[in-house]
Amino acid sequence: MSVTSQQVRHIAKLARIGMSDAEIEAMVPEINNILGWVEQLGEVDTDGIEPLATVVDQKMRLRDDVVDAGNIRDEVLANAPEAQHGFFAVPKVIE
Amino acid sequence: MTELTSKTIAELRDGFRSGEFMAREIAEAFNAAVSAAKSLNAYTVETPDDALAAADAADKARGSGELGSLAGIPLGIKDLFATRGVDTTAGSRILAGFRPSYESTVTANLRKAGAGMLGKLNMDEFAMGSSNETSAYGPVISPWRRKGSNVALTPGGSSGGSAAAVAADIAPGVTGTDTGGSIRQPAAFTGICGIKPTYGRCSRWGVVAFASSLDQAGPMAKSVRDCAILLEAMAGFDPKDSTSLDLPMPRWEAGLSSDLRGKRVGIPREYRIDGVPAEINALWDRGIEWLRDAGAEPVEISLPHTKYALPTYYIIAPAEASSNLARYDGVRYGIRVDGSDGLNGMYSATRAEGFGAEVKRRIMIGTYVLSAGFYDAYFTKAQKVRALIKQDFRKAFEQCDVILTPTAPSAAFGIGETTDPLAMYLNDVFAVPASLAGLPAMSVPGGLDAQGLPLGLHLIGNELDEQTVLNAGLAIEERAGFTARPEKWW
Numbered sequence: 164m165s166v167t168s169q170q171v172r173h174i175a176k177l178a179r180i181g182m183s184d185a186e187i188e189a190m191v192p193e194i195n196n197i198l199g200w201v202e203q204l205g206e207v208d209t210d211g212i213e214p215l216a217t218v219v220d221q222k223m224r225l226r227d228d229v230v231d232a233g234n235i236r237d238e239v240l241a242n243a244p245e246a247q248h249g250f251f252a253v254p255k256v257i258e
Numbered sequence: 259m260t261e262l263t264s265k266t267i268a269e270l271r272d273g274f275r276s277g278e279f280m281a282r283e284i285a286e287a288f289n290a291a292v293s294a295a296k297s298l299n300a301y302t303v304e305t306p307d308d309a310l311a312a313a314d315a316a317d318k319a320r321g322s323g324e325l326g327s328l329a330g331i332p333l334g335i336k337d338l339f340a341t342r343g344v345d346t347t348a349g350s351r352i353l354a355g356f357r358p359s360y361e362s363t364v365t366a367n368l369r370k371a372g373a374g375m376l377g378k379l380n381m382d383e384f385a386m387g388s389s390n391e392t393s394a395y396g397p398v399i400s401p402w403r404r405k406g407s408n409v410a411l412t413p414g415g416s417s418g419g420s421a422a423a424v425a426a427d428i429a430p431g432v433t434g435t436d437t438g439g440s441i442r443q444p445a446a447f448t449g450i451c452g453i454k455p456t457y458g459r460c461s462r463w464g465v466v467a468f469a470s471s472l473d474q475a476g477p478m479a480k481s482v483r484d485c486a487i488l489l490e491a492m493a494g495f496d497p498k499d500s501t502s503l504d505l506p507m508p509r510w511e512a513g514l515s516s517d518l519r520g521k522r523v524g525i526p527r528e529y530r531i532d533g534v535p536a537e538i539n540a541l542w543d544r545g546i547e548w549l550r551d552a553g554a555e556p557v558e559i560s561l562p563h564t565k566y567a568l569p570t571y572y573i574i575a576p577a578e579a580s581s582n583l584a585r586y587d588g589v590r591y592g593i594r595v596d597g598s599d600g601l602n603g604m605y606s607a608t609r610a611e612g613f614g615a616e617v618k619r620r621i622m623i624g625t626y627v628l629s630a631g632f633y634d635a636y637f638t639k640a641q642k643v644r645a646l647i648k649q650d651f652r653k654a655f656e657q658c659d660v661i662l663t664p665t666a667p668s669a670a671f672g673i674g675e676t677t678d679p680l681a682m683y684l685n686d687v688f689a690v691p692a693s694l695a696g697l698p699a700m701s702v703p704g705g706l707d708a709q710g711l712p713l714g715l716h717l718i719g720n721e722l723d724e725q726t727v728l729n730a731g732l733a734i735e736e737r738a739g740f741t742a743r744p745e746k747w748w
Binding site: 180 | 355356357358359456457458471497500501503504563565566569570572573580584587588589590591592593594596597600601602603604605606607609610613618619621622623625626629632635636638639640641642643644645646648679680694695696721
């Protein structure tokens with residue numbers, strides 16, 4: 164499989180990375196090289212193999228359903244590029 | 259007396275405890291060395307006051323019987339670990355100015371053991387790289403040079419600042435992180451030791467995430483013993499990390515023994531690959547003899563899916579990265595760049611300006627392999643091959659107790675010499691399989707190549723068996739007699 168510049172533009176949009184036409188064009192062969200290389204996995208017979216998502220067998224732990232952190236609003240906002248009235252501020256979303 | 263900065267952590271600890279020198283003298287010596295080594299570009303932030311404060315606390319506590327295991331020892335911290343009130347940027351422009359209000363579990367554990375912090379260490383952006391060249395701060399320069407040359411070499415990556423700091427005596431020990439070789443390859447390039455423990459030993463809480471199913475923290479230091487001392491302090495169960503292992507903590511330093519009688523060392527035939535310099539294979543053969551001399555029995559093993567490890571890694575790691583790095587959106591931390599098109603425009607402009615080329619490339623690959631229509635063909639397929647790689651190791655460890663291979667397929671290369679992303683990825687050909695299988699693995703220096711550059715040997719252990727990895731490392735260390743140091747030019 165290989166990607167076209169139109170597909171790369173779509174991926175950039177999904178990934179929310181602004182790219183100029185020149186950057187898109189430069190990325191097409193780079194991505195295709197990498198995709199061409201990973202395609203060798205097609206040679207491996209994986210019929211009946213369960214996909215591995217976690218390497219060390221362990222059970223998911225549940226903690227008690229109680230508040231154990233909080234009241235740190237100012238700390239949470241301290242690194243925000245823009246905070247207003249105790250909230251993160253973002254460009255206008257709804258007209 | 260040797261200079262304080264050239265001593266191992268064990269020597270510093272013992273000298274401090276016996277009263278031979280004060281913790282403050284140690285901290286001052288390293289602070290001075292750090293500030294005199296700026297041309298290496300190893301540190302992104304220097305925190306001399308932090309090191310001095312911990313040293314003074316250690317001096318005050320000496321004799322009280324309540325000394326932590328790292329009392330009096332100042333450390334360098336990779337910039338991937340959140341450190342309270344100190345810039346934590348993961349080598350990325352997008353996190354410029356980020357000062358966490360919290361401390362990562364690993365660094366909190368080190369502080370609890372009495373360690374101070376010398377500063378934050380430069381690294382490849384978001385730990386994506388093998389040469390430190392993707393850092394927003396510019397590359398770290400290795401203290402090592404080829405014989406008769408002053409060409410600037412890479413210390414490896416992504417923990418390149420960490421590796422250079424230990425090799426240049428500007429930190430006695432450091433934290434690193436390893437997603438697909440980022441502790442072991444730089445350790446090999448700079449002639450030091452580094453261990454990645456079993457996945458889940460070190461908490462990932464407060465460590466900037468790259469690929470969460472692979473990321474593991476670990477120590478890098480001058481000796482195997484120092485690695486054991488540091489790992490003991492760093493590791494341990496943490497309820498704040500859902501994949502943290504809730505198991506008793508071995509006492510690795512006390513368990514150190516280079517007597518390998520009764521142990522079998524697996525030599526995987528698939529790791530003899532084309533294009534690897536003869537010197538590296540010759541060192542591998544010497545390593546086999548050293549372990550035999552220590553009492554171990556070498557056995558040939560097969561890890562049949564080895565050649566598929568790198569392509570598997572380069573689907574899984576970018577996929578997880580594209581998801582993890584979605585959080586850098588210009589809203590909660592780091593930089594914001596206002597775009598032309600409201601909220602979406604701000605996201606795109608911020609990420610365009612904040613991320614470097616390699617990080618963008620991996621986010622793009624990851625986004626693609628997770629996108630509708632391609633998910634099964636790439637991501638699920640890679641997870642299945644990962645299961646087979648894990649199975650290879652499971653079978654191998656029925657025949658052996660530890661596996662010996664070279665750490666990297668070359669010695670350190672020059673800054674700017676490797677420009678093709680795929681060629682760069684091949685640096686981790688020997689390191690990545692253990693990462694995919696979550697196994698403990700270590701690099702120890704084995705010797706120098708003809709150009710005078712360090713080469714490393716790589717030990718892979720069974721799940722939770724860091725002890726055998728460390729012990730085999732110790733056996734190599736004792737026999738390799740690696741005492742070479744970079745000549746000081748900085």
